[in-house]
Amino acid sequence: MRWIQSGTLAVLLAFGAVSASAAAEDVDEINAIIRSLAPIIGQTESLPAPTTQRTPSLPPVQINPVLPTAPQPTVSVRVIEVQTPQISIVIAPERSIELEVYFEKNSAQLSGTSTATLELVAKALESEELRDSRFLIAGHTDASGTADYNRSLSQRRSDAVRNHILRNFRVKPERLIAHGFGEDWLKTPDIPSAAVNRRVEIILIVGGS
Numbered sequence: 362m363r364w365i366q367s368g369t370l371a372v373l374l375a376f377g378a379v380s381a382s383a384a385a386e387d388v389d390e391i392n393a394i395i396r397s398l399a400p401i402i403g404q405t406e407s408l409p410a411p412t413t414q415r416t417p418s419l420p421p422v423q424i425n426p427v428l429p430t431a432p433q434p435t436v437s438v439r440v441i442e443v444q445t446p447q448i449s450i451v452i453a454p455e456r457s458i459e460l461e462v463y464f465e466k467n468s469a470q471l472s473g474t475s476t477a478t479l480e481l482v483a484k485a486l487e488s489e490e491l492r493d494s495r496f497l498i499a500g501h502t503d504a505s506g507t508a509d510y511n512r513s514l515s516q517r518r519s520d521a522v523r524n525h526i527l528r529n530f531r532v533k534p535e536r537l538i539a540h541g542f543g544e545d546w547l548k549t550p551d552i553p554s555a556a557v558n559r560r561v562e563i564i565l566i567v568g569g570s
Contacts, residue, residue, distance in 0.1 A: 398458060400491075452566055459561075469514070484530075494566070496563050497565075500541040
C-alpha cells in the first residue's frame with residue numbers, strides 16, 4: 362500500500378512539474394502576443410484621416426516603440442485603410458499575429474485546438490498593454506471556390522473567433538471587429554490553393570471611425 366501511495370505521490374509531483382512548465386510556456390506565448398500587437402506611441406496621432414474609399418497602402422509612419430524590449434529607437438509602420446460594412450478603419454499589418462485557428466473544410470466551427478489558442482490571445486487582449494486598443498479579426502481563405510463564397514466563409518470564420526472571445530472572456534465587444542477578406546489577401550499568391558492561405562489574423566487598429 363505504501364508503494365502505491367509513494368508511486369501516486371511521484372506521479373502527482375511529476376504532473377505538478379509538467380503543469381508548471383506548461384504554465385510558463387503559456388506566459389511566454391502571451392507575452393509574445395502582447396509584443397506583436399502592442400500599440401506604439403504616436404501611432405494614431407501621425408496617421409492621415411481615413412476616407413470612405415479603401416486605400417491599398419498609406420505612407421509608412423515613423424514612430425517610437427511603447428515597449429522597452431523593442432530593439433529599434435524608431436519603427437516604420439505600414440498602414441492600410443479598410444472599409445468594412447460597418448466602419449472605415451486604418452490598420453497596421455505589421456502589428457499583428459497569425460493564429461493557428463483550424464476549421465473543418467467549408468465550416469466555421471472552431472476546433473478544440475483552436476479554442477486553446479484563443480484562450481492565450483484573450484488573456485493577451487486583457488493585459489494592461491492591450492486593454493485600451495481595438496483589433497481587427499481578419500479571416501482569409503485560399504482561392505478555391507468562388508470569390509463570393511470565399512468572402513462569406515471567411516466572414517463566418519472571423520465572426521466565430523470574435524464570438525468565442527466575447528462569450529468566454531472579459532473583452533469589450535467594441536474592441537473587436539470581424540471582417541472576412543476571402544481570397545483578397547493571399548499569403549502565397551503564387552500558390553493560391555495552398556493551405557497557408559486559409560488563416561485568421563488579429564491586427565491592431567490604429568485609426569478610423
